[in-house]
Amino acid sequence: MYLEIVTPDEKIFEGAVLSATFPGSKGSFQVLNNHAPIISSLDKGTLSYVTKDNNNHEITVDGGVVEVASNRVVVLAEKVIQE
Structure with a gap:
């Protein structure tokens, strides 16, 4: 699965991932390969993803939208806010 994270100012990440977890406005949720199409708003919180080499990454987002x-x-x- 391919993940792209952008802000109005810059591209934060772009690449292949095994999974991603998002701070949805109705609660956190995880996306895996072949996930059903969705669009969701994001609250402030931690967005995490696992790259193909099994490295875990976490960043804090201050709201936004995700489309799968x-x-x-x-x-x-x-x-x-990168930590």
Whole structure:
């Protein structure tokens, strides 16, 4: 699955991942390969993802939107605080 995380100012991440977990406005949720198409708003919280080499990454987003379709996940974050 392919993940892209962008803000109005920059591209934060782009690449293949095994899974991603998002701070949805109605609760956190995880996306895996072949996930059904969805669009969800994001609250402030931790977005985590596992890259193909099994490395875990976490960033904090300050709201935004995520779209999942055809094994492509696009996150439009209002702001990202990298830790």
